[in-house]
Every structure is written in C-alpha cells, then in structure tokens.
Amino acid sequence: xxxxxxxxxxxxxxxxxxxxxxxxxxxxxxxxxxxxxxxxxxxxxxxxxxxxxxxxxxxxxxxxxxxxxxxxxxxxxxxxxxxxxxxxxxxxxxxxxxxxxxxxxxxxxxxxxxxxxxxxxxxxxxxxxxxxxxxxxxxxxxxxxxxxxxxxxxxxxxxxxxxxxxxxxxxxxxxxxxxxxxxxxxxxxxxxxxxxxxxxxxxxxxxxxxxxxxxxxxxxxxxxxxxxxxxxxxxxxxxxxxxxxxxxxxxxxxxxxxxxxxxxxxxxxxxxxxxxxxxxxxxxxxxxxxxxxxxxxxxxxxxxxxxxxxxxxxxxxxx
Numbered sequence: 001x002x003x004x005x006x007x008x009x010x011x012x013x014x015x016x017x018x019x020x021x022x023x024x025x026x027x028x029x030x031x032x033x034x035x036x037x038x039x040x041x042x043x044x045x046x047x048x049x050x051x052x053x054x055x056x057x058x059x060x061x062x063x064x065x066x067x068x069x070x071x072x073x074x075x076x077x078x079x080x081x082x083x084x085x086x087x088x089x090x091x092x093x094x095x096x097x098x099x100x101x102x103x104x105x106x107x108x109x110x111x112x113x114x115x116x117x118x119x120x121x122x123x124x125x126x127x128x129x130x131x132x133x134x135x136x137x138x139x140x141x142x143x144x145x146x147x148x149x150x151x152x153x154x155x156x157x158x159x160x161x162x163x164x165x166x167x168x169x170x171x172x173x174x175x176x177x178x179x180x181x182x183x184x185x186x187x188x189x190x191x192x193x194x195x196x197x198x199x200x201x202x203x204x205x206x207x208x209x210x211x212x213x214x215x216x217x218x219x220x221x222x223x224x225x226x227x228x229x230x231x232x233x234x235x236x237x238x239x240x241x242x243x244x245x246x247x248x249x250x251x252x253x254x255x256x257x258x259x260x261x262x263x264x265x266x267x268x269x270x271x272x273x274x275x276x277x278x279x280x281x282x283x284x285x286x287x288x289x290x291x292x293x294x295x296x297x298x299x300x301x302x303x304x305x306x307x308x309x310x311x312x313x314x315x316x317x318x319x
Contacts, residue, residue, distance in 0.1 A: 011192030018185025025179025041242020049223035075217025082310035089303030111252035119267030137260030144253035
C-alpha cells in the first residue's frame with residue numbers, strides 16, 4: 001500500500017513537470033510548421049494526452065476488464081469538459097473561433113451520441129445484449145478516419161501570421177525533442193498515478209465500472225488537465241480547448257473503436273446515466289459558448305459551474 005502511494009506522488013511530480021515541456025514544445029512546433037494552435041491541439045496534443053486512455057482501455061479490453069474500458073472513456077470525457085475546461089476557464093477565459101463551436105464541438109457531441117445509440121441494442125431494438133460490438137468498433141474507427149481527414153484539411157488551409165523566420169526559441173528538432181520529453185513524462189506520470197489509485201480503490205472494494213468512471217478516468221485525464229491548465233496559464237486558449245475537444249473525439253472514435261474491435265464492450269442499461277452525462281456535457285458546452293452577450297467565450301463562472309457539476313456527478317456515482 002505504501003508503494004502505491006509513492007507511485008502516485010512521483011507520478012504527479014512527473015505530470016506537472018512534463019506539462020510545461022509538452023505545451024512549450026507543441027506551441028513551438030505549431031510556429032515552426034506554420035499551422036494554427038487549434039490544429040496542433042486537435043491532433044498532436046490531444047492524441048498525445050489521450051495516450052493513457054488508449055493504453056488503459058485497450059489493455060483492459062484485451063484482458064477482459066471491459067467495464068473499466070468503457071467507464072474510463074466516458075469518465076474521461078466528462079472530466080475533460082466539466083473539470084479540465086472548467087479549471088482552464090478559471091485560469092483564463094477561453095475564447096474560441098466560430099468554426100470550433102459549430103464544427104469541432106458538435107463532432108465531440110456526435111461521438112457521445114453514437115455511444116448511446118450503438119451501445120443500446122436492447123433499449124432501441126428490444127433484443128440483443130446492450131454492447132458495442134466489433135462492427136460498432138469498425139463504425140467508430142471509420143468516423144475517426146473522417147475526423148483525421150477533416151483536420152488535415154484545416155492544417156492545409158490555415159496559416160498563422162508568424163512564420164518560421166519570425167519564430168523564437170528552439171528550431172524544429174529542438175521543439176520536437178522538448179515535446180517528446182514532455183509527452184513521455186506526462187504519460188509515465190499518469191500511468192503511475194493510475195496504477196497506485198486503482199490498487200488502492202480495488203482493495204477498498206469499489207466496483208470496476210465505478211473505478212473506471214472515476215479513479216482511472218481522472219488518472220488517464222491528468223495529462224489533459226495539466227496540459228490544458230498550463231496552456232491557459234500561458235494564454236494559449238486555442239491549444240487548451242483544442243486539446244480537450246480533440247481528446248474527446250479521439251477517446252470515443254479511436255480508443256473505444258479499437259477496444260470494441262478487440263472485444264465487444266458491454267454498456268449495461270443501468271449505466272446509461274453515464275452516457276447521458278457525457279452527451280449533456282458536450283451539449284452544455286455548446287450552449288455556454290453561444291448564449292449570452294459574449295459569444296464563443298467560456299467564462300470563469302462557466303468554469304466554476306462545470307467543476308461543481310463534476311463534483312456532484314462523482315459524488316453521486318461513488319455514494
């Protein structure tokens with residue numbers, strides 16, 4: 001038990017230290033390649049911070065712990081919107097483009113809705129087990145390919161004002177080295193935190209689904225939390241929101257897609273509340289972005305409300 005707590009402590013230290021290098025490296029790469037911070041956030045950063053979810057969910061699926069696999073993804077996506085973006089908004093109000101509100105965020109909403117539709121055969125059809133089948137996994141992966149194609153189009157079309165000749169700091173090789181170092185530290189830290197937390201939770205008799213929704217989800221989302229928080233601190237809000245939206249899309253279309261292709265993933269009807277909360281989180285994010293006098297801005301009070309909602313949700317699931 002003592003070793004588990006030590007693993008978590010060292011993991012948190014790696015997370016915080018790695019986040020700075022990770023964000024600095026990602027920003028420098030965007031400048032050197034002359035692509036927008038939003039594109040880097042939707043791809044390189046979000047896929048990098050989504051690596052823990054990928055490893056944990058795929059390994060859980062391969063080993064038969066399918067409840068942890070699904071619970072991890074749903075819990076991570078809920079935490080990303082409510083807690084991670086909430087903290088980022090408190091640090092610095094997040095201003096996003098109109099395209100992000102009406103294109104990228106709806107894609108993350110669509111991903112959540114698809115889990116509810118594909119994983120509820122018994123509820124919708126009146127027969128069969130409620131699960132994400134291998135066929136459903138292939139469907140999700142197909143949507144992920146479409147998403148990657150869409151982002152490639154953004155990368156070809158967008159050019160920031162500052163080109164390579166005006167970029168400051170290390171060159172492209174140095175920027176990539178810093179980014180990779182930060183990515184390794186982030187994911188290693190997340191892995192150690194998750195290992196320690198899961199061991200402690202299971203020893204306390206908490207179910208695998210709840211462990212996946214809460215402890216594993218929080219642990220695997222720590223890279224997103226620290227990276228987006230650091231990006232907001234540096235006033236790079238495009239990177240902060242791109243990281244979260246891209247991670248949520250990656251988690252469902254890619255991670256759940258691969259996991260379901262390996263082994264069908266059950267989605268018990270009793271746990272549809274978690275699917276609904278995942279859908280509701282993305283929908284609420286859209287409403288916040290378009291409502292009020294200042295559109296396309298996630299304000300500090302939105303951040304506080306999101307955190308309170310997340311605390312209420314976790315409390316409900318643990319009690």
